[in-house]
Amino acid sequence: MFTAKSMLFIYVETPLHAGTGRGLGAVDLPIQRERTTGYPIVQASGLKGRLRAAARGRAKDSPTEQDQQQGWLSTKEFLAIFGPETAHASDYAGALSTGDARILLFPVRSLASVFAWVTSCDALARFLREAEMVGLKPGWPLPLAPGKDTALVNGTALLAGDSVVLEEFSFKPDTSQAAVVKAIGEWLAKNALPQTGYDYWKAALPTKLCILHEEAFRDFVLYGTEVQTHIKLDPDTKTVAGKMLWTTESLPVDSLLYVPLMAGPSRAHGVDLDGQAILQKVASLGLTRTQLGGDETTGQGIVALRFVNSNGDRPGSAATPGGKQ
Amino acid sequence: MPDQRSRNRPAGRRPTTGPDTTSSGGATIRYPIPSLSARAWAAVSTTNVRLNPGLIFDRFAPDWSGQATLKKDGLEAALRAAKRVDGSLLQAWNARWEACAQVVQAEPFPLKTDWRFIAGLGRKGALEVGFTFHRYGFPILPGSSVKGVTRARALITIAERVNDPNLSLGQLDEKLSPDGEKDSKERKLYEEWCKDQAEEVQKLANDFRSIFGTTAAAGRAIFLDAIPVTKPRLELDIMNPHYPKYYSGEEPPTDWQSPVPVYFLTVAAGTEFRFAVGWRRPLDAEGKRLRALTKEWLVAGLTELGAGAKTGAGYGYFVPPLQPAQPVTAAPQVAVASPTGQPAPAADSKLPAPASPTTPVPSEELIWRTGTIREYQPGSGRGRLVDDETGEELRFSREAIVNKGWSPGKKQKVRYSATQREGQTVVVMMQRG
Numbered sequence: 001m002f003t004a005k006s007m008l009f010i011y012v013e014t015p016l017h018a019g020t021g022r023g024l025g026a027v028d029l030p031i032q033r034e035r036t037t038g039y040p041i042v043q044a045s046g047l048k049g050r051l052r053a054a055a056r057g058r059a060k061d062s063p064t065e066q067d068q069q070q071g072w073l074s075t076k077e078f079l080a081i082f083g084p085e086t087a088h089a090s091d092y093a094g095a096l097s098t099g100d101a102r103i104l105l106f107p108v109r110s111l112a113s114v115f116a117w118v119t120s121c122d123a124l125a126r127f128l129r130e131a132e133m134v135g136l137k138p139g140w141p142l143p144l145a146p147g148k149d150t151a152l153v154n155g156t157a158l159l160a161g162d163s164v165v166l167e168e169f170s171f172k173p174d175t176s177q178a179a180v181v182k183a184i185g186e187w188l189a190k191n192a193l194p195q196t197g198y199d200y201w202k203a204a205l206p207t208k209l210c211i212l213h214e215e216a217f218r219d220f221v222l223y224g225t226e227v228q229t230h231i232k233l234d235p236d237t238k239t240v241a242g243k244m245l246w247t248t249e250s251l252p253v254d255s256l257l258y259v260p261l262m263a264g265p266s267r268a269h270g271v272d273l274d275g276q277a278i279l280q281k282v283a284s285l286g287l288t289r290t291q292l293g294g295d296e297t298t299g300q301g302i303v304a305l306r307f308v309n310s311n312g313d314r315p316g317s318a319a320t321p322g323g324k325q
Numbered sequence: 326m327p328d329q330r331s332r333n334r335p336a337g338r339r340p341t342t343g344p345d346t347t348s349s350g351g352a353t354i355r356y357p358i359p360s361l362s363a364r365a366w367a368a369v370s371t372t373n374v375r376l377n378p379g380l381i382f383d384r385f386a387p388d389w390s391g392q393a394t395l396k397k398d399g400l401e402a403a404l405r406a407a408k409r410v411d412g413s414l415l416q417a418w419n420a421r422w423e424a425c426a427q428v429v430q431a432e433p434f435p436l437k438t439d440w441r442f443i444a445g446l447g448r449k450g451a452l453e454v455g456f457t458f459h460r461y462g463f464p465i466l467p468g469s470s471v472k473g474v475t476r477a478r479a480l481i482t483i484a485e486r487v488n489d490p491n492l493s494l495g496q497l498d499e500k501l502s503p504d505g506e507k508d509s510k511e512r513k514l515y516e517e518w519c520k521d522q523a524e525e526v527q528k529l530a531n532d533f534r535s536i537f538g539t540t541a542a543a544g545r546a547i548f549l550d551a552i553p554v555t556k557p558r559l560e561l562d563i564m565n566p567h568y569p570k571y572y573s574g575e576e577p578p579t580d581w582q583s584p585v586p587v588y589f590l591t592v593a594a595g596t597e598f599r600f601a602v603g604w605r606r607p608l609d610a611e612g613k614r615l616r617a618l619t620k621e622w623l624v625a626g627l628t629e630l631g632a633g634a635k636t637g638a639g640y641g642y643f644v645p646p647l648q649p650a651q652p653v654t655a656a657p658q659v660a661v662a663s664p665t666g667q668p669a670p671a672a673d674s675k676l677p678a679p680a681s682p683t684t685p686v687p688s689e690e691l692i693w694r695t696g697t698i699r700e701y702q703p704g705s706g707r708g709r710l711v712d713d714e715t716g717e718e719l720r721f722s723r724e725a726i727v728n729k730g731w732s733p734g735k736k737q738k739v740r741y742s743a744t745q746r747e748g749q750t751v752v753v754m755m756q757r758g
Contacts, residue, residue, distance in 0.1 A: 013425055014550065107460065109380040111362070112369055114411050114461055161368025163361050168384040170361035197424055200417030226460070229448060230469055235477050235494035238636075252460055289428040296605065297538065298468035299549035302425045 002097065002262035004275030005134035006283070006309040009192040010042070010101055010257040010292070014302040015226045015250035018042040018293040027227055028246040029294075034102075038222050039123070040251055042101035042292060047259060050292055051098065051282065052082040058285050071284040080268035081278055092267040095278045099260040102126065105188070105209075106221050107254035111165035113157050115254065116210045118166065120217035121145045124184070130260050136308065138191075140183040143211055150174045152211035154181040157204075164210060167224065171212065185209040192256060194288065194304035201254070226250040250293075250300065261307070283307035354395060355388040357451075370405075375414075378406040378559070379458025382590070386451035397588045399452045400561055404590070404715065407559040410462050415556060418461060422552055422599070429547045429603025434620070435554060436598055436627055436643040441562060441591035443641065444470065446634035454589040459552070464559070464592045466551040466632055471600065475548065475619060476537050478626030483533060486526045501530055504539035511540065536619050545612070546619045547603030555745055558593040560715060595692045597646050600627075693740050695758055703732045710739060710752070719743060721752035728757055 016031075018041075023030035034041050058071060059078035079085070083094025104127050105117040125142055146152050151164045151171035155178065163170035185206030193202055212220070232244035251257075263278035273281070293301040356363040366385050369376070382403040389395035426433050444466050448455025459465045480494050480501075487497065500518045505511035519527050538544030568578035569585045576582070602619045604612050624645070626632075631641035694712055696719070701708030706723030721741070726733070733739055738758030743750050 013421060109377050109384075109460060109462075111365055111376070111380065111385075112374040114375050114377045114414060160365035160374065163365040165362050165365045167380065168358040168362050170359060170365055197417075197420055200413060228467070228469075233473065233477070235480050235498060241495070254460075289425065291429070295469070297544045297547050298472050299425070299429070299547055299601075299603070300468070302428065 002264050002275060004264075004279050005260060005262045006279045006307060007131065007134050007136055008098070008259040008261050009306040009308065010259065011192075011194050011304040011306070012251050012253055012255040012257070013289070013304055014300055015228070015252060016042070016255070016293045016301045016303060017248055017250040017295055018046060018301075019248075026247075027249045029248045031225065031249045031251060034100075037122075038218060039103050040106075040221055040225070040255075041103070042257060042259075044098045044100045044259075046292070047101055048082070048096070048098045050290060051096075051287070054287050054290050055082060055282070055285055071281075071286045073281060073285070076268065076271050077266075077273065077281065080266040080271035080273065081263075081281060084268075092269075095263050095266050095268075095273070095275070096282060097262045097264075099130075099262075101257040101259045102130075103221060103251075103255065104192075104258050105254075105256035106217070106224070107252050108166045108210075108220050108224055110158055110208075111160040113208060116158050116164070116166060116208045117205065117254065117256070118210045118212050118217055118220055120212050120214050122214050123217065124211070127258060130258065134260050134262075134309075136191075138184075138187050140180060140187055143177045143180045143184075146174055146211060146213055147172075148213045148215060150213065152177050152181050154178040154185065154209065155207045157207035158210060166210070166220070169216075171210075171216070181209055181211060182206050184211075188256070191308055192258070192306065194306055196288075224252075226252045248295070279307075279309065283309075354398065356385060357388045358384065370402075373409070375411040376406040376409040377458075377460075377462035378403045378410065379460065379462040381406040382452070382456060382458065383450065389452075393585075396452050397561070400454075400588050400590055403456075404559050404561060406462070407557070408717065410556055412556055414461055415463060415553070418463075419552065419554065419599070422549070422601075426549060426601040426603065429549070429601075429605075430608050430616075431547065431549060431601035431603035433599045433601040435646050436551075436600060436624065437646045438592055438594055438596045438598070439628075439642040439644045440594045441560060441640050442466075442596070442633055442643075443562075443589065443591050443635060444633040446589060454587065456590045459550075463553050464557055465553070466598060468548040468550045470632055471551055471623065471627075472537070472544075472546075472548040474626040474630055474632050475546075475623040478630055479533055479537070479622045481630075482622065482625075483526065483529050486529060487522065501533055502539055504534065504541035506541070532615055532618060536615055543605070545605045546616065547605060548623075549601040549603065551598040551600045553592075554597040554599055557596045558715075560591050560593045561588055562591045563588050591640065598643070693742050696739055696741050698733045698735055698737045698739060700735065701733050708733070710741065710755075713738075717750070719750055719752050721755055725752045725755045727754055731757065733757075 017029070018032045019029050020032050022028065032041050032043055033039060055073065055078055059073040059075050060067070061075050063072040063074055073081070081094060081096050083089070084091050104123055105119050107115050108118050110116040121142060128138065128142060131138055143152055149172055151158075151173055153164060153173050153175060155175075158164045159173060162173070164173050165171075189202040189205040193205065226249065228248050228250065230246050230248060232241045233239065234241035261279060261282065263275040265275055266273040266278065287305050289302060289304050291301050292303050295301065356366065382400075385402065386399040387395045389399065423433060443456070444464060445455045445457030448457065450456070457465060457467060480497055483501070484492065484494055484497050500515065503511040503515060519530060522530070536544055536546045563586050565584045565586045566572055567584045568582050570576040570582050571578040600623065602616055602623060604616050606612055608616070627643040628645075630636065632643070633641040635641065694714070696710040696712045699709045699711050699718065707720065708722075709718055709720050711718050719741075725741070733755075739755050740758050741752050741755040743752045745751075
């Protein structure tokens, strides 16, 4: 059904609260997580909704040729890609399909060098599977899983004494697979991190990347998220109003998520676009940053987006607008 | 790390592997963390790797259960770590923050702390006092706090115009916030209240609802976290309740009670933060007007109401930067001099004073601090001094000495001013104390 696939990388720039409503655990407002693993996710429906809202601002009834070159959509194309408005929902299905955003790199404070990105062989294997599905060829092998108290690193940047200390937990550094760690870090820096303004992070990634045992990684993504305490002050007394104290969980700044994007040919009458063209249109909208999740009015959830197709480029950066094949 | 697993523990936590000990200055300090981590912590303190003061503050606090003075040691460790933050990360982060500001249609502007500033004092922490650090280890003022201060200032403005002594701010808030569908009970309540108000109040009330949102709609203004521009200096402060048993309700305030000093972290006076107010809707003329109004309330809120803890004692007030000759109100030792010797432009209490093209305004102001000379060699013209308050050791050279021909002796008190250059603290001016 889907004739074209590509990958969208999401880099968290301000804490991202993709919430589930009221929680029953220690945090009042927890984030969305995968049921089986507990890994943080951003649900596909929310993502697609955000892309749709952002694209609506780049659609007009009859864009000129110049508009189209600058990434504007016609309203018909917009509806063909994202699906018709609710009143006409049964007319046809939208051509674009997004997956859930999954976690690939998770930032943890490090005793040496401020912070590290952690991941695990499990998280990397899932990424490789999805990358292959969309036709990406990362070209690095899956490293051999480290032991429970071991961290695969490249170089000495994260070394505190002779340990890697993340939050208050120490890991034995293992540089036996440094070449693989370096290759993964470099590939992600080149292909997944945002393209502009990221020199610091790109240079840091190969040396601050840390591959942990599944259980350690899981503990960090479960308990190492950002938990912000909020209060409401009574304006008269300047003390906490009533019982207005609550905690909000967010994905921390510098988390890297990935989403497979899939598209089939347009099903809308009068719009002749194939899957590749649809993805190209979406990637060309110029969405380098957007806002996801809750607490928009306090600056939360700003993310950088990067669309990558199987050539490793943005689809549409060089290609021509396509018709049906 | 299963044998280390015991995360998110409350203060006074106990490790599963037993605390490790390190020796520091003869006293033995125990850290309630896994022993390998404690050893690594001891190892990094002698190297020059970049540190995260937030992590040190949250996780590497000494076990002070037997010795309350160790709390101070823990805070001082965070202070020392704050001198070893990653300057290039701060720079890159500032650039990224600016890009985010652009996306939300905000125009960043700076404000600096007038006196010390504390965010998050009430957070639960291992050292009993809290502090809000960004994940990168820099102090920030969260966007939610910025919004709260701005909203409080806006409420006061409206309350002043309503001019009803019986209407408290809380009641006004309750009048302004509820909203619902057209013809709903909430909407009608608001409309009825509004009907009886002066036209000016009605307009302000509607602006307030657009900017900050109601129970039915999100606000249109976006408040970004305020972040420091340059490496911020942290300082240790103290509150010293003289009648601890009186405050805990056990005894009258008698003279034989001993004061119990409580130390806490603050951001130093003169630290510049960047603020940004964005807009969620298209930025048309009305949007621009409301955004400007929001900024006005924000600046007024931070300069008049203050942010963070202890605003009643003068903490947490901000002033527009580039304003030499600031009132020396709460900070006697923070006198600001203009190196050009020019008279200072008049202080404007509301908005940042525009830099006049004729009078060169220094890009960096000088903050005078007091220190003690540790060593000075008149031959080479080089010496070292120690800051009286922070204990930081700084090098200086003869060029910085203001009193020409004077050479400071050992243990001499001096006043000096330092600045950050290429990641180094450089003493730029020094004079007899």
